[in-house]
Amino acid sequence: MEEKNTYFGGFFKGLASLTTGLKTTMKEFFTPKITEQYPENRKELKMFDRFRGTLVMPHNEQNEHHCVACGLCQMACPNGTIKVTSETITTEEGKKKKILAKYEYNLGSCMFCQLCVNACPHGAITFDQNFEHAVFDRSKLFLTLNHPGSHVAEAKKAPAAEKPASDKAAAPKEKAE
Incomplete structure (x- = not known):
């Protein structure tokens, strides 16, 4: 036998559905709110570990x-x-060896699927936590990755810059003697 929906059966079913929705709404209403003040908290903002920047x-x-310029990442990129x-x-030794000349990456067309990172057998590429990619010129989204960032170049230039300064300071002392 099929059950027929009676007037009161439908009314109580609707009332139960309404109380379930209100219970969820009231639970979320009283939970503490978490608002990220983004531009101000940029220094301490940390993305989750699996984020692909x-x-x-x-x-x-x-x-x-x-x-090693095998090209597997290039082939895996959709x-x-x-x-x-x-x-x-x-x-x-007279052996021929293949080396990387240029590694170009177009950030503007990347869909962050991580297929290139998974395809790399040497772990040469990875995603970092950087997420601020807004630029006014699309040409700034074309990156050459096999040249290190400025932090490595500055670390190498810093000791070289200190030596001439110490040599200049030693030169007047020698002239004084």
């Missing part, structure tokens, strides 16, 4: 990276945002 190629202190240019050189 900008594709980077980490370099060490000697300006070396792990990329949008064609990565372009790997390689050169073949001859080593001192």
Whole structure:
């Protein structure tokens, strides 16, 4: 036998649905609100660990990276945002070796799928936590990753800049003697 919806059955079913919705609304109404004051808290703002910001190629202190120019990341990219240019050189032993000449990345067409990072067998590329990508000129979204950022270049230039200053300070002392 089929149950027929009676007037009072439908009324109580609707009332139960209404109380379920009100219970959820009132629970959210009394929970503390969390508002990020974004431009002011930029320094201490930390994105979650799995966030994909900008594709980077980490370099060490000697300006070396792990990329061997195999091109697997370029083949795995569905949008064609990565372009790997390689050169073949001859080593001192007479063997031919393929090296990375230029690693170009188009941030404007990247969909942050992480297929390139997963395809890299050497772990040469990764995503960082940077999320501020707003620019007025699209040409600034074309990045060359095999050249390190300014922090590595500045670290190398700083000791070189200190030596001439100490040599200049020593020169007047020698003249005085």
